[in-house]
Amino acid sequence: MLKMRGFSMDPKEGNATPSLKLGFTVLKCLIEASSSLGVSQVATQTGLPKATAFRILRAFHQLGYVEQQTASRKYFLSPQIFGFFHYLTSHFHPTEKASLFIRETARELRCSIYLSMLAGRHSYVVCASGPFGDTTILGSSGPAYATSCGKVLIAQLPESAWADFAPQEGDVAVTSRTNLDPVRYLEEIRQAAQSGVAWNERETSAYFSVAAPVKELCRQSRMAVALLFPYADWVIQDRETLRQQVLKIARELSARLNPGAA
Structure with missing residues (x-):
């Protein structure tokens, strides 16, 4: 099937x-x-x-x-079916509010930016902009235990739920760097909960990324924003600077999704 x-x-x-x-x-x-x-x-x-x-x-x-x-x-x-997809991406509340900001910020930082959501044991890209991801990346998914957005969203859940998303027997590595060790996975989630960000060092693609949760009023975080860089750009970046950048972007997105919030 x-x-x-x-x-x-x-x-x-x-x-x-x-x-x-x-x-x-x-x-x-x-x-x-x-x-x-x-x-x-x-x-x-x-x-x-x-x-x-x-x-x-x-x-x-x-x-x-x-x-x-x-x-x-x-x-x-x-081709008319793309009209439906356009309606979906332009009227879905998070992307409607975030797309222009994501496009401008990706251009300013010279990287790609993904807005992703958690569904089951996978994270899905719902908005993207930049040289390493645009409309062709929408809807793409990766195991939540390996993507930066997936890991940082899992870290927002009660600790008792973390094991539900851990790599399981039979899971296949997406790349040679995909972590399939449940113990290492739990340590990464614990670090994400403490630092507020999660990292993906070529676990699901040729790129590196760092992600932070996007807060919404009256609901648990269901979205995260990630910055993506190729290896040549990643190695010259300061990790703490990247952490602060993605946290700032996440706060700005939260404000745009929750206008009028204190």
């Missing part, structure tokens, strides 16, 4: 309604296809009955998110 990192497309998993899950399964099939697909091909690749695949394709076609070739009757993804 089709999967993407940190997000299941298996209709038998989770608690969403079956029709919604099946719709996502078909949509993901079309997204990953290198060419248009017929109903039988979609059914085969998703494991769905042909009648079910046809019904879902027809629904997406009526919505304008899928187009159909007149001659072959095959289906392909419509």
